[in-house]
Amino acid sequence: MTRARRGTGLGTPLVAVPPAVVGVAFLLVPTLALLVRTPWDRLGAIYRDEHVWTALRISIESSLEATALSLVFGVPLAWMLARLRVPGIGLARAIVTIPLVLPPVIGGVALFNGFGRNGLLGRPIHTALGQDLPFSYLGIVLAQVFVAMPFLVITVEGAFRISDRGIEEAAATLGASRSRIFLRVTVPLVMPAIVAGAVLCWARALGEFGATLLFGGNVRGSTQTLPTLVLSVFQTNPADAPALALPLMLVAVLVLVGLRDRWLRTAATS
Amino acid sequence: MSLDVAGGVRVGEFDLDVSIDAAPGEVLAVLGPNGAGKSTLLRALAGLLALDTGAVRLGSHVLDDPARGVFVAPQQRRLGVVFQDHRLVPHLRVVDNVAFGLRARGADARNARAAAHTWLDRLGVGELARRHPRQLSGGQAQRVALARALACEPEALLMDEPLAALDVQTRAEVQGGLREHLGAYGGPALIVPPDPIEALLLASRIVVLERGRVVQVGSPAEITSRPLTPYVARLVGMNLYPGTADGDTVRVDGGGSVVAADAPGGRVLAALRPSAITVHTEQPHGSSARNIWTATITSLVPLGDRIRVGTSGELPATVDVTAAAVAELELALGRQVWLSAKATDVTAYPAP
Known part of the structure; x- marks a missing residue:
């Protein structure tokens, strides 16, 4: 079979081999280096540092809260983008896409000018919350929502777009209100996409750095997350930085394994 | 409570404009070729599609009337x-x-x-209650869907049937059960059966749709004995000749003529059952049949215990003969034969 295909000139083009090998090596070497250069002997000492555990706890808590907020606001938003046929919906979709293409650090600047003390909505926010958002714990959660929610919205929107409208029609003839159809039929139908989108969103929120650094600051014990801690450690004690990458790499691997089937399926059907 | 629709709706290039009513306890079957508008009609009745003109009524309750700005959402229609x-x-x-x-x-x-279990038991699928839909066969899924529709005690039942996808055995079972359940149901039922046989078995009245229009309404007996369009004639297996009657002779459009025992004047349709035609290999002499014509055999298709013979000629006709007759007369494709039919077997009635 392989022989026959090679004979007909449909085998691997030799010209493609070297760039492909160089490409994968380029991606592999730095990741490998993290493992090789981790100071395994001092791992215990590094992780006994209270600041590390605090940063890890803040990272996990804030990223989970950001994911929860993204689900609450993002799933209905995804439905609107997928189903509404009104002028301006294209614009709304573009707005959702902005954080995907904007450098996160610019996202931080944007958040400052939108929700900061002197931002567009600074005064009403201060009145409502009794505090300012920048350099607060809530600030880093919102910075993560800003950067990560679009991943969820885009994933779920695609699923709403292709989900079976016929079952919703059947539910309507059975007397189910629109809200009931949305909650009991439509959302469960796209649940796999919601889970996948939430995982992507959470992974992105956990690794968020640029917007978090600018909008949240890098205040030990309140707004320092694992990624911003890595910056501080890298500036003072670069040899210890690879050790702090371990939890983040572990998450990356788990997400990859968890979503592998889905990605393979998507690739196969598209 | 009766269900009736008189109105129209446009969907893209397709245009449906009908007047149909179903009385309480009546099973109304809607027949028509693919794309005739059967599903569109059901969607309009269910409220999944709004009429552009006319109205849908359930008893005295107006469900849809664009002229008066009334549209009742599917949720509020109480239709199964x-x-x-x-x-x-x-x-x-x-x-x-x-x-x-x-x-x-x-x-x-x-x-x-509790009510759901009762309905599932009533439809004979009580043991499937804990399954998920993907674990059901087509026939089981249809019964569950019917149970789901009936459980809400709807004012009227709309049923688009999928039997084409079922195997013959399941199909027979589902049909049997369906007749029983439709009989027990007291409201108007509008069904779209997958084939005319089912319509004849289940329906008290049949509506035939073609290209978005009602072309014929009648009891199964009327539809089968007096088809009004070539489609209906094919559906019920009749030969149909449109023409002009002059005395008892019908001059068929496109040439030829047939003699009917009792023909009204003017534009008529003459219908002739395939089994009422006799095939001869020579010109019949001394036959009492008043219709005798020549034809060429164009097809021979087994149909149950008979052979359906297609012929062309001045009066193209479908003829049903026994397998024994095919062998005895040595009927074959391309063979010239004589056909005969009694005038009393030709039914002539006014064309629509």
């Missing part, structure tokens, strides 16, 4: 709808699918489930 593709909710168990409508209308979980 069974879709061709069942449309069971995939993540809900069978019992919860059936309870879904009751829950949506405010029943508490326990009562809704």
